[in-house]
Amino acid sequence: MNDRVRSAELFAASREVIPGGVNSPVRSFRSVGGTPPFIARGEGAYLYDVDGNRYIDYFLSWGPLVLGHAHPEVVEALREAVLRGTSYGAPTELELELAREVIDFYPGLEMIRMVNSGTEATMSALRVARAATGRPKVVKFIGNYHGHHDSLLVRAGSGAMDMGVPDSPGVAPGAARDTLSLPYNDLDAVREAFRQHGDQIAAVIVEPVAGNMGLVLPRPGFLEGLRSITREHGALLVFDEVLCGFRLPGGSAAAHFGIDPDLVTLGKVIGGGLPVGAYGGKRRYMELVAPAGPVYQAGTLSGNPLAMTAGLTQLRILRRPGVMAEIERKTARLVEGLNALLSRRGLPYRAQGIGSLWGLFFSAEPVYDYESALKSDTRLFARFFHALLRRGVYIAPSQFESGFMSLAHTDADLDATLEAAGDALDEALAMVQ
Ligand SMILES: Cc1ncc(COP(=O)(O)O)c(C=O)c1O
Numbered sequence: 001m002n003d004r005v006r007s008a009e010l011f012a013a014s015r016e017v018i019p020g021g022v023n024s025p026v027r028s029f030r031s032v033g034g035t036p037p038f039i040a041r042g043e044g045a046y047l048y049d050v051d052g053n054r055y056i057d058y059f060l061s062w063g064p065l066v067l068g069h070a071h072p073e074v075v076e077a078l079r080e081a082v083l084r085g086t087s088y089g090a091p092t093e094l095e096l097e098l099a100r101e102v103i104d105f106y107p108g109l110e111m112i113r114m115v116n117s118g119t120e121a122t123m124s125a126l127r128v129a130r131a132a133t134g135r136p137k138v139v140k141f142i143g144n145y146h147g148h149h150d151s152l153l154v155r156a157g158s159g160a161m162d163m164g165v166p167d168s169p170g171v172a173p174g175a176a177r178d179t180l181s182l183p184y185n186d187l188d189a190v191r192e193a194f195r196q197h198g199d200q201i202a203a204v205i206v207e208p209v210a211g212n213m214g215l216v217l218p219r220p221g222f223l224e225g226l227r228s229i230t231r232e233h234g235a236l237l238v239f240d241e242v243l244c245g246f247r248l249p250g251g252s253a254a255a256h257f258g259i260d261p262d263l264v265t266l267g268k269v270i271g272g273g274l275p276v277g278a279y280g281g282k283r284r285y286m287e288l289v290a291p292a293g294p295v296y297q298a299g300t301l302s303g304n305p306l307a308m309t310a311g312l313t314q315l316r317i318l319r320r321p322g323v324m325a326e327i328e329r330k331t332a333r334l335v336e337g338l339n340a341l342l343s344r345r346g347l348p349y350r351a352q353g354i355g356s357l358w359g360l361f362f363s364a365e366p367v368y369d370y371e372s373a374l375k376s377d378t379r380l381f382a383r384f385f386h387a388l389l390r391r392g393v394y395i396a397p398s399q400f401e402s403g404f405m406s407l408a409h410t411d412a413d414l415d416a417t418l419e420a421a422g423d424a425l426d427e428a429l430a431m432v433q
């Protein structure tokens with residue numbers, strides 16, 4: 001492994017002109033320390049940095065690249081598409097095709113609107129929910145992350161969790177006042193919130209599998225409970241599947257858990273690595289969106305032809321027989337391998353996976369919400385992270401993020417990863433003691 005000398009120079013220079021040197025806080029290594037590699041290119045399962053180091057990539061642009069970097073068919077489709085122009089601001093058949101592809105993939109989805117990010121998707125979904133119900137309040141769960149718009153940047157996960165201040169200054173107090181933040185996996189808290197404010201609550205928004213406080217699964221009955229409580233009180237249930245969409249068995253939480261949300265937000269995988277988000281749901285709600293209805297939401301680059309091309313190509317490959325199963329097999333193999341390493345060392349930690357998502361908490365106790373996630377040993381995580389990175393394996397630089405898997409990862413990559421992980425664990429443990 002080469003030093004990251006050039007990366008360090010670029011990081012220092014970037015910090016002069018870009019806040020913190022990055023265009024999104026999670027990239028900065030703030031919680032683990034040190035210098036993030038500056039990336040020169042990605043290919044398959046690998047990232048290459050400007051100093052000539054190669055990393056097996058398990059954060060995959062924070063989730064979108066379910067086939068790996070620069071999948072040849074995605075690249076070819078983009079090469080052809082770019083010759084036809086980069087943006088029209090007028091409707092295309094591609095948008096229809098991607099809408100149909102997603103609707104076909106996602107049970108119960110009737111209409112969908114493309115936007116440019118997951119943030120826009122959740123912001124717009126809540127606007128629809130408020131318009132549909134005429135109510136102001138929303139329920140979210142502590143440690144779930146739905147993007148950075150005001151009403152949901154409250155007790156948020158992801159980078160906000162690392163900052164130690166999950167509530168950002170600058171969020172309009174009015175916006176935050178209408179957000180009720182409850183512990184994840186706690187149906188009693190939801191029932192109590194509805195008992196107090198039921199006629200004021202427009203929607204419950206949830207990451208059905210939580211991926212922004214580390215990977216946290218819903219307890220059996222939690223999602224079913226949300227469905228019945230929201231129905232009972234005339235509030236909408238919004239599944240934020242920006243992160244878990246097309247990465248859970250069956251492709252979605254709706255399919256995997258057999259639950260029919262009113263609205264859904266998507267992003268990441270559906271854009272194939274280009275900037276895309278989407279919100280959709282039942283026709284009666286989505287027909288409120290302009291110009292079909294009065295709820296205004298727009299976007300200069302929404303439905304961008306390059307983004308639609310990348311998303312469509314990636315989803316079609318993902319739907320080929322055996323592809324999702326293969327990615328899931330590799331995820332399970334990695335998780336099993338990590339757990340074997342941990343048990344062999346007598347450590348009380350466990351990795352877990354679902355679909356093509358995985359996670360490992362350095363906590364001896366089960367993690368089911370934000371508070372229990374915070375009990376993890378973040379110092380041990382930081383040491384493990386850097387020891388892994390030095391061995392050419394790049395996971396998300398925070399204890400409170402998820403791991404991802406792609407089709408491009410080979411069994412040889414997994415073997416190399418597990419060997420590196422064993423050595424990295426030993427190194428990290430030796431340093432902590
Ligand atoms: C569940 C979830 N919702 C929303 C978002 C926001 O998406 P974006 O970063 O594209 O704005 C993210 C990740 O960033 C996410 O993980």
Ligand SMILES: NCC(=O)CCC(=O)O
Pocket residue numbers: 024025026027062063145158159211212243401402
């Ligand atoms: N799990 C965290 C994210 O997916 C967010 C990525 C970003 O904000 O750059």
